[in-house]
Amino acid sequence: MNAKKMIMTALAAGLLAFLGAKRIQAQGGGFRFFGPLARVVTPNGDGLNDRLFICFDNFSDSDVSGRIYTLLGAEVASMSWVRAPLPGCAGGTLAQHATWDARTTEGTVRSGIYVYRIEAEGRRYAGTFLVVR
Numbered sequence: 001m002n003a004k005k006m007i008m009t010a011l012a013a014g015l016l017a018f019l020g021a022k023r024i025q026a027q028g029g030g031f032r033f034f035g036p037l038a039r040v041v042t043p044n045g046d047g048l049n050d051r052l053f054i055c056f057d058n059f060s061d062s063d064v065s066g067r068i069y070t071l072l073g074a075e076v077a078s079m080s081w082v083r084a085p086l087p088g089c090a091g092g093t094l095a096q097h098a099t100w101d102a103r104t105t106e107g108t109v110r111s112g113i114y115v116y117r118i119e120a121e122g123r124r125y126a127g128t129f130l131v132v133r
């Protein structure tokens, strides 16, 4: 990672902290939302933060949907729901995760802030993350 990219990443992390994640914690039930593994995605194929990972515990193995939106609310992509734990995520009874490779059918998305939204058991969990190309 070059110096310019490191500075951009640091600034982006500060911006995201300033904006704050709109996260709603579940009140009991079988689904516990843990949030993103990292808030900066760098889809350049170097094996570091190439994908977005959203961690959760899905005790009842309920249906989970994950979608990605622009800040203006346009849907960008659907996330893949993986019924397996992910190293680095908080543990749980039935740890699972959702993931996205920062790509659409038209290729890798542009750099910018995006919104993830996870829905499970009638609840929505949303927050922002940054893609840096």
Ligand SMILES: [Ca+2]
Pocket: 041, 042, 043, 044, 045, 046, 047, 048, 049, 050
């Ligand atoms: Ca990367």
